[in-house]
Amino acid sequence: MYPASLLSIALVLFCVHPASLLAAEQELSDEGAMLLHTACTQCHGLRPIETVRNGRPGWTQTVDKMVVYGIHLDVEEIETLIDYLVLQYGPGGGSPMSMGSLPPGAVGEYSGSANGGEILLPEGEGQALVQAYCSLCHDTSRIAATPRTTDSWKQYTADMLGKGGFEVSQDQQQLIVEYLSSHFGSEH
Amino acid sequence: MKSAGCDSESLRNIDMQPVWHEGPGDFEEILKGEVLKNEGSEEMAPESEMKGLIMDFMDNGLTRRNFLSGLSGLGVSSIAANALADEFTPFVTRAGDPEPADLPHWVKPMTGTGGELLVAQLKAAGVEFIFLNASSGEAPVLDALIDEPSIQIIKAVQEGSLLAMADAYARATGKTPFVMIARPGLPNAMSMMFNAWRDYTPMVVMVDDVSIGSLGQDAFEEMDHMTSMTQTMTKWHWSVRTTEGIPETTRRAFKFASTRPSRPVFIAIPADLLANTATAAVISQDHFTISARIGPDPDAVARAAALLAGAENPMILAGDEVGYCQAEAALLSFAEKYGIPVVKSNYVAWSKPFPTRHPLYLGEYQSTDRFLGKVDVLLNLGSRMPLTRGRGFQMEAQVQLIQVRLDPDNLARVYPTEVAIVADIKRTIEALDEEIDGLIPSGRRSRVAKQRTGRVSEFSAKRRAVLDSIIKKHWADSPLSAERLMSEMDAMLHEDTIIVGDNDTFMAAVDDYFRYGPEAKGFFANAGFALGWGAPAAFGIKLANPDRPVVALISDGSFLFSGPQPLWSYARYRAPITLVLLNNLSYNNERNRIMSRRGRSFQTGRDLACYLGDPDVDYAMVAKGFGVDGEMVASAADVRPALERSLQATADGRSYLLDVRVGRTGSVATSTWHPFYDIASLRTRKV
DSSP, X not given: OOOHHHHHHHHHHHHXXXXXXXXXXXXXXXXXXXXXXXXXXXXXXXXXXXXXXXXHHHHHHHHHHHHXXXXXXXXXXXXXXXXXXXXXXXXXXXXXXXXXXXXXXXXXXXXXXXXXXXXXXXXXXXXXXXXXXXXXXXXXXXXXXXXXXXXXXXXXXXXXHHHHTOOOOHHHHHHHHHHHHHHHXXXX | OOOTTOOHHHHHTXXXXXXXXXXXXXXXXXXXXXXXXXXXXXXXOOHHHHHHHHHHHHHSOOOHHHHHHHHHHTTOOHHHHHHHHHHXXXXXXXXXXXXXXXXXXXXXXXXXXXXXHHHHHHHHTTOOEEEEEOOGGGHHHHHHHHTOTTSEEEEOSSHHHHHHHHHHHHHHHOOOOEEEEOGGGHHXXXXXXXXXXXXXXXXXXXXXXXXXXXXXXXOTTOOTTHHHHTGGGOSEEEEOOOSTTHHHHHHHHHHHHHSSSOOEEEEEEEHHHHHSEEEEEEEOGGGGOOOOOOOOOHHHHHHHHHHHHTOSSEEEEEOTHHHHTTOHHHHHHHHHHHTOOEEEOTTTXXXXXXXXXXXXXXXXXXXXXXXXXXXXXXXXXXOOSXXXXXXXXXXXXXXXXXXXXXXXXXXXXXXXXXXXXXXXXXXXXXXHHHHHHHHSOHHHHHHHHHHHHHHHHHHHHHHHHHHHHHHHHTTTOSSBOHHHHHHHHHHHSOTTOEEEEEOSTTHHHHHHHSOBSTTSBEEEOOSSOOSSOHHHHHHHHHHHOTTSOEEEEEEHHHHHHHOSHHHHHHHHTTOOOEEEEEEOSBOHHHHHHHHHTOSHHHHHTOOSSOBOOSSOOOHHHHHHHTTOEEEEEOSGGGHHHHHHHHHHHHHTTOOEEEEEEBOOOSTTTTOOOOOOOOSGGGOSSOO
């Protein structure tokens, strides 16, 4: 699970870390890449993997489902693969793909270039939380693309935070839902 | 037109005067020899020629067509000629027909309506059930069935469901079912005929066509070239031409349908032919049954055996034809003797021909097996190819493929094949075994088999441990996880329960979390993947196996395709079936595939087509409307009590539906968004 404060610490550590950590990372990277390129490409290519971001819970759900589908991994390899996926395609790993133009019915406008990935989030209580958490895995235009009902934003928020492995209090979660519903809400 | 006092003798001795007709003639007047002048002609038809024609028609095998043609040549009008032919037909003796006393016991001449002849021939074919939703044109068949208690009618209220019931019955029994529907119902039936075609299921499907005289007139409910509508999904399609031809065509239909590789057959019988009376032979179908237990080419067996004997890392791909050939025990023995692991593909196979908890069973075919190393020889026993999952389409370059199939059309259709054999699977396994035995000294064979079996068993045990760990990880998920549901069901259901599967998202879990095999649970699905098969198919399986518990595991998508209509038959026929509806309000895997393209749908998070909520259907309520009890299962804690109630219901002889709410998984799974369109808001007046 990833409290926001610990993420900041991790970012600092990333810039200055001992050789042993680097070596461990390299080993993980090598083995993880091997697993990705052998086990995970039995039935599909890499694009569905490279174009999403997930925390450990999210990648665990995905890998478990693939094991049920039939890929051959033992218990240790499952954990190695999940660790690798979190390292390569986890929160903070950059926005995986640009959405292109906002679709009809979207709320908001792009800042900067016409087809950029970011829109300026409207000001309001909860904006900072949404900016901090949601944009770790995707750009803000994804939030604006499809207005949703309050119930749907509630489910989405719980699902995203859960998969991302973020530790967020109930109050903060509620604030996020209220912000999204009020600025990107829909009756249907 | 029937004439009073008219019999064959009197007809033969009739003293005919030449007859010409001015219009619709009076048959009685013809018999009395009254002469009617044809307008504008003074010629008379010679009496001897007329009598000769009649004698030839009745005694010497002159066809009806030629009889009519001859009468026409003598100046008799078409209407009068047809009336004469109809009158004489019951008394026609085929040239050379033996006397009844000379016929073998399995040939029974019979005079009756077309419906009666059909029913008699069906009985001679061993048919116990007629699957029907009949039309009025088939009334002569229904009339005939009134006095034939040995044939039970099974009615469904939608033709696709009816066909799926018959299809499943055929898979479970190996028998060829007879299906009778109305002609406008044929397109409905074809939705499930697709599955039967894909899976080589035998069946004879019949409709009543428009009357002979109306064919081609764009008549009521007529379709031009109706039989050819089924061409791509039948082995044979035919339209019967005469009433006396009904038994012969029926026998031929059963012969085509049941001869391996078996497949559906379609026949159309014009309604008037069913109503008319004729004499024909009803013959036991046994004399038209072909054994297709063909032995393999010895040279091909020798080549295949050499490859297998020399293989470092062989593998067996087991398919549905193993079951068709009753080769399950032979396959198991062969695999164990040589230590060869067995795989299958969920998406091209509908049966489980190898016990799924056996140490040699590796589950889904993978083109590169990570734990066993590169496969060098792959023995395909009865599986369709190509396989449908991703890289499974491609064969690795080093794989030498041996294929043994009943169906020559699919054999070697895509992949280069070292040895291709068309033969009975069981006979081929036996031949291979004998050949390989001669190539490898028994000591070496045992040693290699033991080594391989040990390696595979170690891996399959690890895989089982992984699958069990996944259940534990997701045990308390909310919404309920499929893994938990299936493991609870496996523990609670009777050991010999037959699972009938019809869903996309959960098929892998259905494969992994139940124990299947000869001493464990049974399994039926279909590899055509036209959804909507499962609910009616469960009925067909139960009909074939009344003493085994039957549980259908179908998705909400599948149930919406079939609709609740199968439940009508569940209630009507008191069929104790548990219908478990895996309800995640979505075509879940369809959505995942669409989103995996990473196109605009994924980018915007908009699921245009797959979310099935709004309305959120209450399936338990729907079931109650059809006379089937049921309940919703909303959480993991509700699973066991609900299953207990369903087991009690079926023990009491009643069906039971469980609407089990499970989670959506994968890409954009959380979304309940769907394109909103409100027709009511378009109104300008409140109607």
